[in-house]
Amino acid sequence: xxxxxxxxxxxxxxxxxxxxxxxxxxxxxxxxxxxxxxxxxxxxxxxxxxxxxxxxxxxxxxxxxxxxxxxxxxxxxxxxxxxxxxxxxxxxxxxxxxxxxxxxxxxxxxxxxxxxxxxxxxxxxxxxxxxxxxxxxxxxxxxxxxxxxxxxxxxxxxxxxxxxxxxxxxxxxxxxxxxxxxxxxxxxxxxxxxxxxxxxxxxxxxxxxxxxxxxxxxxxxxxxxxxxxxxxxxxxxxxxxxxxxxxxxxxxxxxxxxxxxxxxxxxxxxxxxxxxxxxxxxxxxxxxxxxxxxxxxxxxxxxxxxxxxxxxxxxxxxxxxxxxxxxxxxxxxxxxxxxxxxxxxxxxxxxxxxxxxxxxxxxxxxxxxxxxxxxxxxxxxxxxxxxxxxxxxxxxxxxxxxxxxxxxxxxxxxxxxxxxxxxxxxxxxxxxxxxxxxxxxxxxxxxxxxxxxxxxxxx
Numbered sequence: 001x002x003x004x005x006x007x008x009x010x011x012x013x014x015x016x017x018x019x020x021x022x023x024x025x026x027x028x029x030x031x032x033x034x035x036x037x038x039x040x041x042x043x044x045x046x047x048x049x050x051x052x053x054x055x056x057x058x059x060x061x062x063x064x065x066x067x068x069x070x071x072x073x074x075x076x077x078x079x080x081x082x083x084x085x086x087x088x089x090x091x092x093x094x095x096x097x098x099x100x101x102x103x104x105x106x107x108x109x110x111x112x113x114x115x116x117x118x119x120x121x122x123x124x125x126x127x128x129x130x131x132x133x134x135x136x137x138x139x140x141x142x143x144x145x146x147x148x149x150x151x152x153x154x155x156x157x158x159x160x161x162x163x164x165x166x167x168x169x170x171x172x173x174x175x176x177x178x179x180x181x182x183x184x185x186x187x188x189x190x191x192x193x194x195x196x197x198x199x200x201x202x203x204x205x206x207x208x209x210x211x212x213x214x215x216x217x218x219x220x221x222x223x224x225x226x227x228x229x230x231x232x233x234x235x236x237x238x239x240x241x242x243x244x245x246x247x248x249x250x251x252x253x254x255x256x257x258x259x260x261x262x263x264x265x266x267x268x269x270x271x272x273x274x275x276x277x278x279x280x281x282x283x284x285x286x287x288x289x290x291x292x293x294x295x296x297x298x299x300x301x302x303x304x305x306x307x308x309x310x311x312x313x314x315x316x317x318x319x320x321x322x323x324x325x326x327x328x329x330x331x332x333x334x335x336x337x338x339x340x341x342x343x344x345x346x347x348x349x350x351x352x353x354x355x356x357x358x359x360x361x362x363x364x365x366x367x368x369x370x371x372x373x374x375x376x377x378x379x380x381x382x383x384x385x386x387x388x389x390x391x392x393x394x395x396x397x398x399x400x401x402x403x404x405x406x407x408x409x410x411x412x413x414x415x416x417x418x419x420x421x422x423x424x425x426x427x428x429x430x431x432x433x434x435x436x437x438x439x440x441x442x443x444x445x446x447x448x449x450x451x452x453x454x455x456x457x458x459x
Contacts, residue, residue: 025180032176036169043165051154052125054134058152059121062090066136066144069094073140078103091147094138102142111147118145128155188212188219192226204234251291258284293424307435311345311459312353314385318376321357325365332371335361340378345459346385352432356440359425360389360452368393368449384439385458390451395444404442405430 054062065088072081073094082103085092091111093101099115101107111133118135125132130153136144150156191211198206207230212223262284266277322337329335357376364374368391379386396404407427433440439455 028180029177033173036172040165040169044162047158047161049124051157053123053154054121054148055152055154058148062121062134062136062144062146065090065092065146066138069142069144070138070140073102073138073142090149093145095143095145097141114147115145125153125155188223192222195226195230199230199233204230204237206230245295252288255284255288255291259288293428296428307349307352309347309349309436312348312350313343314346314348314353314387314456315339315343315378317350317353318357318378318387321354321361322376325358325361328362329365329374330370333365333368334373335365336373336375338375338377340380340385344385346456347459348436348438348456349432352436356429356432356454357387357389359429360454363425364389364391364393364450372449381453381455383458384455387454387456388451389454390445390449392445392447392449395448395450396442398444401442401444405440 068084069081072084081094082105085094085103085105091108093105093107093111094103095115096102114131114133118133121134121136123132123134131150132148134146134148136146138144191208195206195208195211207227209220209223209227212219259281262277262281266274269277318337319339322335326335361374361376364372368374372391372393374389374391377388377390379388405426407424430440433454437457439453441453443451443453445451
């Protein structure tokens, strides 16, 4: 059998990396545990030395008994002395120099055996409950021996004291260990969490290596990996933005040439071919609108759009938009607005706010139905200012409510070419509300139709 060297066993118990988190926690915890055990032993020793003696009250009672015994011995009535010994709460005797009772009262054999271990009044007890024999010399030359009562022994409280000490030590260990975890785990994790939130908000300049430091190897490596990830994500985002700019430019340029060619061609074709040109122009306009929406959504998603949150009177903005949309509703549709008499201000970006409300009203006009009733109302909800846009149309299937704000999501009933739309309108609404620090949600009305809830922060 191959012999195992000590150097092969040691790494199993002690981490090789002394800058690692495991080694630091093990070292600190071992030192603290050792100190606590030392303090526990010192506390228990001090407790024993301080409490394991005859209580002051019991000492006074025993001295008083010794005085009474001296008086009766001087009177010389041993029968009276025997009666006095029996009448006491303590089991006691008056002994001569040969350790024999002078009153003639019979002594219990166990008590007689314990006379070999007589203690003085200022003795120190053991840390277990027993009944030691206390000797008090008398002026007559005799000795009063008293069996110390078990119920008065100080050690009877020691289990409680030791339990309290153990509870205190357990709390101390947990507190110290929690502090170590907070120092070596919580603080770096909080910095990483804060950096992650900043990265999610589009701040690619965040770096955590300097903040976390290199005291703990694991966190230093994690911080380096996080910074490397941030650099990579920033590079990918830059490439994506550049790709979208290049693609949109490359698409818009031929589309513009296509529109110009159609305009020139219209003058040369006979009237019976004009309907073909109308169809081509419509397709060209739809392609141009699609490219525009893709570019705008990308800018919003990547926080490219420079948001300017200013106090805006939401009621006034909604009134103007509703008036402007009145000319676009279908003949059988009704569009109404119910404002908030308070006229409170909200924090919003004017351009994004206009785009959000127009997108939602445009969707309602397109999909709610030819005779739909569309309403816009203002209110309050849990400290937020709420804008509600709802209609009495057919609504949206419940299983698809959570998907309508995803990009390029188009419901089956809206996929026909005549309805229009590219599935980006509601995605732009969601991104715009996120940039304005607001919320958007959709739900079906119990009485039928769709309700969109927009929540804005009050100014």
